Amino acid sequence: MEKGREERVAQSIVDETLEKYRRYLNPSWVKGFKLAGLDTVEAEAEGTIVRDVFGREYLDFSGGYSVFILGHRHPRVVEAARRELERMPMSVRMLPSDTLADLAECMAQATPGDLQHSFFCHSGAEAVEAAIKLARAATGKPEIISTVGAYHGKTLGALSASGRELYRTPFEPLVPGFVHVPYGDAEAVEKAITKRTAAVLLEPIQGENGVILPPDDYLPKVREICDRHGVLLILDEVQTGMGRTGKMFACEHSGVVPDMMTLAKGLGGGVAPVGAMVARPHVWRPFGQHPYLHSTTFGNRVGWAAAHATLRVLMEERLYERAAQLGPYLLQKLQAVREEHPDVITDVRGRGFLVGVEFTHGDVALLVMAGMASRRVLVVHTLNKPEVLRIVPPLIVTKEEIDRAVEAFWGAVEEAKGLLQEIAGELEKTD
């Protein structure tokens, strides 16, 4: 097809798609895509690159909200998924599945300590629901302590453990029995424990709250407090797990083994949605006694195989070490931009490839996100703190790609400042 015609065809795909989004999905998304300069249509992806219908290439540092830990279409994950697609994509569930058994064994080997039994599902929220229910069943107690600003998902139980009022208020009353304490404060956890406490539920780093790192001794202290009071510790590694922070799981930085761990996002290797709740044997008992006490219909063999391949690639190639090695490089380069522009960037922080850049205001973050998109680099805000952009490249990213992304970031920050000055100038004129 000649170029002009190709463009017209691509443009009509965009127009039709956005119109269908407006009519049949959510008109607010269309506004969001436009504001972010992303009113196009995704077409294909490979490695660190996403291509749109115009053939434009975007460097993906958004990771689809941290999903693409191995980049897009990692060959081993695709191959594992394809094998299942061609022989038996969904489990009949009436017969045992070696695909599921192999994944569960690998999960027990990959996770620290004696974390052993897994419940597999399709999202982070579902994994968290399973953990909340198991905590109640295993202890016979109703209360869960979680943290201010936490993000655990949007189903009612997970939402009850989460922190942002905007997402909570319209759905009240939420599930009773949830207490929120300040994040990073182990003493606050201890003070909140009562005779009715079943578990403490924490993210090792608060991802959606703007990449908040707790003090180094936080998790060990909370572990010790939980042990002393006979309370379970659930670590939500949905965002921090699968190598994102430089270790296979973020709790390994402090040598803490939780009683339950929740996983999703990167677990399916960016090829299939997979979530998991993994528990230690003594906690698992209620689910072990009644296999239908907590269950779901679908046996997603494609997802199971993808998750197994993802775990194996991560363990065999020790890809998480790339986040440990290159994460500080990324952080340092972003810090340099902050030093040049402290009037709009208030902080740069993170661990491994989970990095947050905090701006003075959510609107500045949005302008920078749009500026980066126009420079063909994708990043995304955090859900509980719109003024923080999250920068989450895949573990396979190269140093040159990091340089390219930071260059785009630098340009986008300067452009955003220029726009803000222009607006301020216009406002002055109208005064």
Ligand code: PMP
């Ligand atoms: N827990 C954490 C720590 C998360 O970051 C998220 C998603 N951002 C969830 C749970 C919920 O996952 P999902 O959106 O797949 O339900």
